[in-house]
Amino acid sequence: xxxxxxxxxxxxxxxxxxxxxxxxxxxxxxxxxxxxxxxxxxxxxxxxxxxxxxxxxxxxxxxxxxxxxxxxxxxxxxxxxxxxxxxxxxxxxxxxxxxxxxxxxxxxxxxxxxxxxxxxxxxxxxxxxxxxxxxxxxxxxxxxxxxxxxxxxxxxxxxxxxxxxxxxxxxxxxxxxxxxxxxxxxxxxxxxxxxxxxxxxxxxxxxxxxxxxxxxxxxxxxxxxxxxxxxxxxxxxxxxxxxxxxxxxxxxxxxxxxxxxxxxxxxxxxxxxxxxxxxxxxxxxxxxxxxxxxxxxxxxxxxxxxxxxxxxxxxxxxxxxxxxxxxxxxxxxxxxxxxxxxxxxxxxxxxxxxxxxxxxxxxxxxxxxxxxxxxxxxxxxxxxxxxxxxxxxxxxxxxxxxxxxxxxxxxxxxxxxxxxxxxxxxxxxxxxxxxxxxxxxxxxxxxxxxxxxxxxxxxxxxxxxxxxxxxxxxxxxxxxxxxxxxxxxxxxxxxxxxxxxxxxxxxxxxxxxxxx
Numbered sequence: 469x470x471x472x473x474x475x476x477x478x479x480x481x482x483x484x485x486x487x488x489x490x491x492x493x494x495x496x497x498x499x500x501x502x503x504x505x506x507x508x509x510x511x512x513x514x515x516x517x518x519x520x521x522x523x524x525x526x527x528x529x530x531x532x533x534x535x536x537x538x539x540x541x542x543x544x545x546x547x548x549x550x551x552x553x554x555x556x557x558x559x560x561x562x563x564x565x566x567x568x569x570x571x572x573x574x575x576x577x578x579x580x581x582x583x584x585x586x587x588x589x590x591x592x593x594x595x596x597x598x599x600x601x602x603x604x605x606x607x608x609x610x611x612x613x614x615x616x617x618x619x620x621x622x623x624x625x626x627x628x629x630x631x632x633x634x635x636x637x638x639x640x641x642x643x644x645x646x647x648x649x650x651x652x653x654x655x656x657x658x659x660x661x662x663x664x665x666x667x668x669x670x671x672x673x674x675x676x677x678x679x680x681x682x683x684x685x686x687x688x689x690x691x692x693x694x695x696x697x698x699x700x701x702x703x704x705x706x707x708x709x710x711x712x713x714x715x716x717x718x719x720x721x722x723x724x725x726x727x728x729x730x731x732x733x734x735x736x737x738x739x740x741x742x743x744x745x746x747x748x749x750x751x752x753x754x755x756x757x758x759x760x761x762x763x764x765x766x767x768x769x770x771x772x773x774x775x776x777x778x779x780x781x782x783x784x785x786x787x788x789x790x791x792x793x794x795x796x797x798x799x800x801x802x803x804x805x806x807x808x809x810x811x812x813x814x815x816x817x818x819x820x821x822x823x824x825x826x827x828x829x830x831x832x833x834x835x836x837x838x839x840x841x842x843x844x845x846x847x848x849x850x851x852x853x854x855x856x857x858x859x860x861x862x863x864x865x866x867x868x869x870x871x872x873x874x875x876x877x878x879x880x881x882x883x884x885x886x887x888x889x890x891x892x893x894x895x896x897x898x899x900x901x902x903x904x905x906x907x908x909x910x911x912x913x914x915x916x917x918x919x920x921x922x923x924x925x926x927x928x929x930x931x932x933x934x935x936x937x938x939x940x941x942x943x944x945x946x947x948x949x950x951x952x953x954x955x956x957x958x959x960x961x962x963x964x965x966x967x968x969x970x971x972x973x974x975x976x977x978x979x980x981x982x983x984x
Contacts, residue, residue: 871923
């Protein structure tokens with residue numbers, strides 16, 4: 469039986485390292501001797517991490533939430549976007565939202581319905597087609613206000629104007645429907661307790677206090693011409709409708725299905741005991757969210773969470789094994805909540821090490837992030853009496869999202885140095901084996917085929933590399949999925965996988981060596 473260290477290089481997609489480096493490939497352009505040594509000398513395979521292989525619609529790029537769910541569950545986990553798509557296709561969307569009751573409530577109160585969410589087809593936090601499907605179900609005499617959050621991370625940095633145009637077209641069928649506000653996700657979707665950002669988004673949506681006012685959506689193109697991309701669009705109100713804000717009798721429908729980047733805004737929208745910043749007046753009494761953002765929030769959930777039982781962490785805990793989860797703030801929820809199948813609380817025997825992410829506006833300004841401190845926590849864990857350690861390095865993904873190639877190269881090189889430090893300690897503690905993989909691609913493709921900056925994730929598979937300091941003879945299956953990683957971990961620990969895990973152990977042959 470061995471102990472297992474699982475290293476997640478977040479956003480580090482597969483690269484061939486053949487010939488000249490590919491344009492825009494931060495991995496190939498960087499100096500990564502540790503990673504390349506593993507790639508060239510260790511057993512390795514590729515893992516599918518997008519589309520139906522991780523429970524998403526066919527062709528949909530993966531993301532960190534989906535990736536960690538599948539990694540920890542040991543089975544393909546059908547994702548919220550697919551569940552909502554299915555409800556729309558089966559004419560069950562209205563009933564999931566309890567839309568008839570909401571419409572009746574608005575009619576009786578003479579109030580409005582507000583749609584709030586990320587307007588894009590990125591499919592990571594929301595999808596434009598869900599907005600359009602809801603428009604098709606709403607009576608045209610009900611006042612609708614749309615508060616559009618622009619993307620620019622999971623889509624083109626300047627694609628927002630096109631998405632807003634589709635919302636504007638949908639609103640044009642009724643004189644009672646209109647876009648009320650537009651705001652970049654930088655302000656509305658923070659997850660790192662930068663409450664000043666959240667406050668600015670809240671003030672725009674709820675209080676009608678915009679930092680910029682516009683007569684129409686032409687301001688988006690003007691912003692592009694001055695270098696403002698979708699992610700950073702200032703809180704902007706549309707004159708004539710944006711001033712009203714949200715009244716207590718109004719209904720708010722939150723369109724995002726991914727939880728982590730909605731928690732702060734929704735806490736401000738809904739909690740009576742919220743005290744991170746001052747809120748004028750009373751919140752809307754009826755709030756509906758697509759999914760459960762956080763346990764205990766006073767909102768109605770249209771698509772309740774299907775918690776994943778008997779994943780890797782829960783199974784190890786039931787057997788009395790000790791485990792450690794390490795990440796910096798940006799990815800802390802992924803190695804805990806998501807990896808644990810939607811379970812907020814730590815399992816028995818599970819310790820967690822949270823390292824604060826640096827307080828910078830964007831991570832291209834500090835591409836090293838907090839990787840060295842993360843590494844220190846991992847090294848301490850390797851020297852302690854743990855059976856399993858999970859660590860996430862956020863740099864490749866978070867810096868990749870900035871679109872700054874030089875910074876992404878630095879981020880990748882930083883992680884490679886950390887990997888070298890970890891492997892050196894593992895060599896001193898040969899009871900450990902190391903599995904190095906990723907949750908999805910990103911920084912390996914930062915310039916698209918037309919030469920434009922690309923900030924979104926990719927559908928590139930990721931590598932899984934097996935490092936054994938004892939040099940045992942190991943064979944891996946030719947290919948796999950993220951859901952095969954948990955069974956592979958259990959195989960190294962000589963633990964049977966529970967029946968709930970439908971993934972497979974990717975080790976197809978192994979000569980076990982004795983530890984001195």
